[in-house]
Amino acid sequence: MDLALRTAVVLLPLLYVGVAAGYGWMFFADHRVPRKAARPLFHATLTLHLLYLILLTIRWQQFPYATVSQALSATAFAVAVVYAFVEWHGKASSTGFLILSIAALFEVLSSLLRTPNPPYREIFHNPLFSTHAGFGLLGYAAFAVAAGYGFLFLRLYHEIKRRRFSIFFGKLPPLEVLERLMVGALVTGFVALGGSVVSGAVWAEQVFQGAWLSDPKILFTVATWVFYGMALTLRRLRHWHGRQTAIASLLGFAAVLFSMIAVNFFLTDVHGFH
Amino acid sequence: MVDSRRALEASQPPVLLIGVDHRCAPLELREKIAYSEEEANELLTSFQARDDIDEACLLSTCNRTEIYLLPRRQSEAYRTALEHVFLTRAPEIEAEGRFYVKRGREAMQHLFEVASGLQSMVLGEPEILGQVRRAAQNAEDLETSGTVLRRLLRGAVAAGGKARTDTAIGNGAISFGYAIVDLARSIFHRLDSCSVLILGAGETARQVARNLIERGAKEIVVANRGRRRADELRTLFPEVQVIEFEERRAALERSDLVIACTAAELPILERRDFERAMASRRARPLLAADLGVPRNLDPAAGELDNLFLQDVDSLEQLIGQNLRKRRDEIPRVQEILDRELGIYAAWFHGLAAEPLVAQLQRHAEQIRQHEVASSLGKVPSETHESLNRLTRSLVRKILHHPSSHLRSGDPPDMQHLEAIRELFRLDDD
Numbered sequence: 200m201d202l203a204l205r206t207a208v209v210l211l212p213l214l215y216v217g218v219a220a221g222y223g224w225m226f227f228a229d230h231r232v233p234r235k236a237a238r239p240l241f242h243a244t245l246t247l248h249l250l251y252l253i254l255l256t257i258r259w260q261q262f263p264y265a266t267v268s269q270a271l272s273a274t275a276f277a278v279a280v281v282y283a284f285v286e287w288h289g290k291a292s293s294t295g296f297l298i299l300s301i302a303a304l305f306e307v308l309s310s311l312l313r314t315p316n317p318p319y320r321e322i323f324h325n326p327l328f329s330t331h332a333g334f335g336l337l338g339y340a341a342f343a344v345a346a347g348y349g350f351l352f353l354r355l356y357h358e359i360k361r362r363r364f365s366i367f368f369g370k371l372p373p374l375e376v377l378e379r380l381m382v383g384a385l386v387t388g389f390v391a392l393g394g395s396v397v398s399g400a401v402w403a404e405q406v407f408q409g410a411w412l413s414d415p416k417i418l419f420t421v422a423t424w425v426f427y428g429m430a431l432t433l434r435r436l437r438h439w440h441g442r443q444t445a446i447a448s449l450l451g452f453a454a455v456l457f458s459m460i461a462v463n464f465f466l467t468d469v470h471g472f473h
Numbered sequence: 474m475v476d477s478r479r480a481l482e483a484s485q486p487p488v489l490l491i492g493v494d495h496r497c498a499p500l501e502l503r504e505k506i507a508y509s510e511e512e513a514n515e516l517l518t519s520f521q522a523r524d525d526i527d528e529a530c531l532l533s534t535c536n537r538t539e540i541y542l543l544p545r546r547q548s549e550a551y552r553t554a555l556e557h558v559f560l561t562r563a564p565e566i567e568a569e570g571r572f573y574v575k576r577g578r579e580a581m582q583h584l585f586e587v588a589s590g591l592q593s594m595v596l597g598e599p600e601i602l603g604q605v606r607r608a609a610q611n612a613e614d615l616e617t618s619g620t621v622l623r624r625l626l627r628g629a630v631a632a633g634g635k636a637r638t639d640t641a642i643g644n645g646a647i648s649f650g651y652a653i654v655d656l657a658r659s660i661f662h663r664l665d666s667c668s669v670l671i672l673g674a675g676e677t678a679r680q681v682a683r684n685l686i687e688r689g690a691k692e693i694v695v696a697n698r699g700r701r702r703a704d705e706l707r708t709l710f711p712e713v714q715v716i717e718f719e720e721r722r723a724a725l726e727r728s729d730l731v732i733a734c735t736a737a738e739l740p741i742l743e744r745r746d747f748e749r750a751m752a753s754r755r756a757r758p759l760l761a762a763d764l765g766v767p768r769n770l771d772p773a774a775g776e777l778d779n780l781f782l783q784d785v786d787s788l789e790q791l792i793g794q795n796l797r798k799r800r801d802e803i804p805r806v807q808e809i810l811d812r813e814l815g816i817y818a819a820w821f822h823g824l825a826a827e828p829l830v831a832q833l834q835r836h837a838e839q840i841r842q843h844e845v846a847s848s849l850g851k852v853p854s855e856t857h858e859s860l861n862r863l864t865r866s867l868v869r870k871i872l873h874h875p876s877s878h879l880r881s882g883d884p885p886d887m888q889h890l891e892a893i894r895e896l897f898r899l900d901d902d
Contacts, residue, residue, distance in 0.1 A: 229641060359659060360775075362787035364794060369645060369655060374758065375662040438755045440779045 200258055207251040212310045214244040215275065215303035222295035227366060238286075241299065245283060248276050248306075261323040264332045267460065268313040274459075275305035277340030285380065293370050294377075298347045305343070308460075327402040334395035335420075339455055341388030342427070346452030348381035349445035356442055378441035381448055382434070389427045396424055416458065423454045486621045486821055489547065490580035491554050491572060492539035495594045498571045505563040508533035510611065516557060517617040525549035528622040530612035531558070532587070534604050536594050541584060543621050581625060581817070585810045588633030590642060597642040597799045602633040620824070625817060632813035636806045645795025649677065650684030652788045653762045657730050658688075660758050660781060665689040670728040671713075672721060672742075673735040674702040677764055681732055682710055694728070696721045698735070726750045732762045733769035740771040747774040762788065826879040829890050832899045833876070837868045 221237035224230055252273065255263040263269040282298040322328045355371050358364055371377065399417070430447035433439050439447075493506055508516065513531045520529045528543035540558045544550030551574070559566050566572050575583050583592070588605045590597040609626035612618035618626060637643050646652040654664065661667050669690050671678050674697035682693060693713045697703040703715045716724055725731060725746060735741060742761075751759065756779070763770040763784045775782035841864050849857055879890065893899070 231639060355659065359656065359781045362783060362790065364791050368659060368791075371659070373658060373662055374660045379662075434756075440756050440758075442778065 200254060204251070204254055204258060207247065207254070208310050208313055211244070211248055211251060211272070212303065212307040214240070214247065215279075215299065215306045218244050219296060219300040219303045222299055226293055226296045226370060237295070241279075241283070241295070245276075245279055248272075248279065252276060259317055259319065261317075261319065262329055262332070264336060265317040265320070265323055266312075266314055268309045269317060270332075270336060270459070271305045271309035271312065273336050274340050274343070275302045275309060277337055278302040278305065278343050281340060281344050281384070293372065294348065294351060294380075297351060298344060301343045301347050322406075325402065327398055327405075331395050331399035331402055334391045334398060338388045338390075338392035338395055339459060341384045341391060342448070342452050342455050345381050345384035345388060345448040348377050348384060349448035349452075352377040352381055352441055352445040353449075356445070374441060378444070381441070381445060382431075385427060385431060385444070385448055385451075389424070389431060392420070392424045392427070396421060419454070419458045423451060423458060426454065427451050485577045485581070485818065486543060486625070487547065487577060488580045488622070488625065489542045489544050489551060489554070490539060490575040490583060491542075491551065491558065492537060492575075492583075493559065493566060493572045494537035494539070494592065497573060498566070502563055502566065502571060503536065503538070506533075506538045506559055506566070507535065508538065510607075513608075514611060514615060517612065517615050519557070520553075521615075521617055523553060525553055528612075528619040529554075529617045530608055530622055530626060532605060532608040534601065537587070537592075539587070541580065541622060541626075543619070578814075581814060582810070584625065584629045585632045585814060588629040589636035589806050589810060590633070591803065591806060591810075595647055596796065597637075597644075597802070598647075599637070599643050602630065602637065605633060606630050621821070624820060628813055628817045632810050635813070636809050639809060640802045640805045642799055642802045642806050645791075645798055647792050647795050647799070648680070648684070649764060649785075649788055649792075650681045651688075652791050653681060653730075653732060653760075653783075654684055654688045655791070656762070656781070656783060657760055660760055661729060663689075665691045667692070667729040668727055669693045670721070670724050670731045671695045672718075672731065672733040672769065673697055673765075674699070674706045675734060675736075677734040678732075679706060679709065681734065681764070682706065682713060686710055686712055694724050696724060722746050722749070726753045728759070729757065730760045730762075731770075732764065734764040735769050737765065737769055738767060740769060742770050742774070744771045744773040744777070747771070747777055747780060751777055751780060764788070823880040826890060829893060829899070830876045830879050833893065833897060834872060836897055836899055837872055841865065841868050 218237065218241045221233040221240060225233040225237050252263050255269065259265065263273055278298065279302045282295060282302070285298075286292045286295060351367075351371055352374060354367055355374055355377065358368050359374075372380075403417075426447070430439070430444060430451065434444050493503065495503070508531060513533055517529055517531055520526045525544060525546045526542055527545050530541045532539045532541070538558070540554050542550055542554055555567070555572075559572060584605075586592045588602055590599070590601055593601050605626070609618070609623070609630060612626065613623055646655045657664055657667060664685070667690060669685060669692060671682060671693060672695075674695055678695065678697075682695070685693060691712060693710070694716055695703050695706055695713050696716050696718045697706075698718050700715070700717075707713045707715050721742065725742065726749065728750075731742070733741065747759070747761070758779045758781065761770055761774065761780065761782045763782065766785060768784060770782065770784075772782070772784070774780060845860060845864055848860065852860065875893070879893070
């Protein structure tokens with residue numbers, strides 16, 4: 200089993216990079232080779248990733264979020280699943296190169312940051328904690344997807360606005376669809392992160408009795424969550440256009456990345472994965 | 474690809490093409506030789522009675538009239554077609570040399586290029602494929618196309634379809650109307666749920682309205698200074714609703730797409746009109762296309778958030794980019810055409826080999842029957858059936874490879890067929 204896991208750690212990032220490159224080739228050159236190969240390769244990668252996460256769970260007897268590496272891999276999987284759903288729904292199959300590049304980035308980081316023996320802790324078996332971590336990862340994945348669609352929205356918006364038409368024009372879905380996908384992902388991320396914050400707070404109160412409130416990771420996550428909430432509220436109340444929402448989704452995701460990596464590594468005790 | 478080309482050159486039907494297109498004749502001349510479907514049918518039917526033409530198909534569009542023939546006698550068929558199709562309607566064509574004649578591979582290559590849009594006035598335009606398909610269907614229905622032309626025309630339609638789906642030869646708008654449609658499709662999810670306001674009712678407005686309706690626009694409002702021309706436009710397109718020119722500002726607030734194509738000297742919609750419209754439409758974007766020179770829409774409106782203002786220059790830039798992209802696709806289209814022509818060549822070669830294969834099989838069967846008959850008396854009767862089965866199987870297996878080899882057209886050499894005929898003395902049969 201260890202050999203299979205070690206192989207997957209090398210193979211998965213390569214596959215994700217290959218899939219993202221295949222979708223990129225399909226988007227930019229519209230060649231028949233990637234048109235035939237990219238999708239089956241993506242589905243094979245997704246299946247292998249699912250098997251890897253299952254094996255990881257069986258091997259360490261806990262859900263795969265005990266280390267930054269495992270959390271990143273689970274997030275990459277969630278991003279890929281979200282994209283698979285979008286593609287299956289037929290809404291925006293031309294956006295695969297970017298969304299799957301995000302998944303590839305997470306998976307590459309996951310392999311680079313891998314530690315041989317993840318810690319075994321009782322808390323990973325606590326249902327409330329599992330809910331907290333699961334919601335958190337789902338929220339991060341949704342914000343990553345929102346940022347991807349936000350980027351594509353801004354790119355197309357400025358091309359049409361500035362009347363400089365590149366290869367993106369005519370290949371990307373319309374602005375209205377990109378905006379809808381972005382807002383859908385933002386709402387999903389906001390609800391999931393909200394669930395993560397609430398379940399985490401309840402669990403932390405049981406364990407730490409108030410000593411958790413000053414943890415930088417918690418403060419930063421709550422601030423990010425409030426930021427997303429404000430963006431969605433302003434969109435609803437002040438009729439923010441797609442452009443403002445797209446900028447907010449990119450800023451929010453920068454905060455998420457910071458929170459996921461930098462805060463976890465250097466600033467927090469409660470959330471330290473080491 | 475080189476092999477398929479060689480195959481085609483070595484063994485090709487003697488197709489004859491006589492044609493006139495936009496490259497060699499002006500519109501006044503092309504108008505004279507343009508055939509309606511009924512006229513084309515009448516002409517093709519008249520060819521059926523002639524003994525110099527075996528098969529025929531007529532392709533007539535606004536940019537070309539071409540007759541494809543499989544002649545029984547080349548020079549007579551050429552004269553008949555030239556006179557009946559072209560000279561009776563426009564005798565000056567011959568004197569001025571405003572037509573082309575192509576034979577064999579060149580004619581077939583030309584047909585495939587026509588079907589894929591490479592020969593069109595507007596490179597890669599989509600209508601021609603449907604026109605070739607209809608011409609082929611007409612010839613089939615009238616039975617003026619036989620085995621050779623029918624297969625060739627079907628091959629051309631298939632090649633044209635593949636060129637369209639496997640390359641970007643037909644991608645991107647190359648007219649103002651379609652460029653606006655493309656822009657709208659890059660902003661709005663569905664064109665049929667967009668409200669369109671057209672300011673002006675001249676030729677450009679008609680063209681744009683036609684393109685929008687073709688692509689699914691349902692709600693189109695037209696405002697023009699002169700009511701008469703707007704009503705004429707409504708007669709042409711019943712989907713269009715006409716309003717007074719003074720109502721244009723109120724209509725702007727309800728529109729998702731506004732197209733201005735009037736001859737006004739000053740802007741007919743100012744920045745403040747757009748500001749008011751944008752304030753009332755919440756977060757929904759607005760696409761404004763200004764086709765007027767001088768400009769009809771205040772350029773300062775382009776600075777407004779969520780408003781996409783395009784003018785003649787930006788649309789021309791988009792069209793130019795698309796044309797360049799289409800030209801870049803020509804080598805890929807040629808590759809597809811060469812491949813499809815190779816498939817046709819192989820089929821045609823198989824067609825030429827078929828009588829010889831049948832003859833060879835008959836010859837072998839005669840020998841088998843003769844030999845079996847002379848042996849039957851020498852072996853017990855219960856082995857007769859086995860002997861028959863055995864010899865039949867032997868003959869089938871021996872001839873299997875040579876037969877498929879001859880049919881496959883590899884190598885596509887008529888001398889090869891002659892050699893087989895001579896070696897087996899098939900002419901003596």
